[in-house]
Amino acid sequence: MKLDVLAIAAHPDDVELTCGGTLLKMAQKGYRTGILDLTAGEMGTRGTPETRAKEAGKAARILKVSWRGTLGVPDSDVQPARQHKMRLAAQIRELRPHTVILPYWEARHPDHYHASTLGYEGCFLAGLKQLALDGEPFRPFKILYATSFEGMPASFIVDITKQYEARRRAILAYGSQFRPGKSERKQKVFLAIDQLDARMDLMARHYGQMIGVRYGEPFLQKELMAVEDVVALPVRSI
């Protein structure tokens, strides 16, 4: 297995919400894409791990990913612990992704910022020749951070206008998270589906507007972008 793009995140549905449109767009370009959920989302208030696995499978089909797996880190206890890093490194050696998308390194939910660190350190370890781990040493070429929900300045934005509707369906595939059962409808804890829909639309439009398109997804990279041709730069200035 050799992936072009692998998105890693803490919980099933995180990737759909932050970079689902970009993953689909890359698959449509012919790249092999994948999603690695660090946990099975078993601490979620709603839905069993089995339901979430089914929903994750459906979302993966909508986003046309070539591979989706779960690392088996305990939900709500994502940490850059040695054993998790080693498992992740083994997975990276198997999947050999050219580009890895991680969550941004600051977040409200500890699982999200720990997922960022765990992801980075797992990718680093995977390249160490002396590591007592099976598989050929390998390090991804590029690491990108998905910043949708953190409001951080992005390095670039991907136009996902043509992918937005499918991304929306992939997110709504997680029915157990967003569709209240009868007994839950009056509770305040539920992020009702119409609110989620409105919020997704607002975020994607906000970022799309910054590059002059309808819908966008923002990313940050630690390196600067190299440019060959300043005449071919997209996005109008005035």
Ligand SMILES: [Zn+2]
């Ligand atoms: Zn999450």
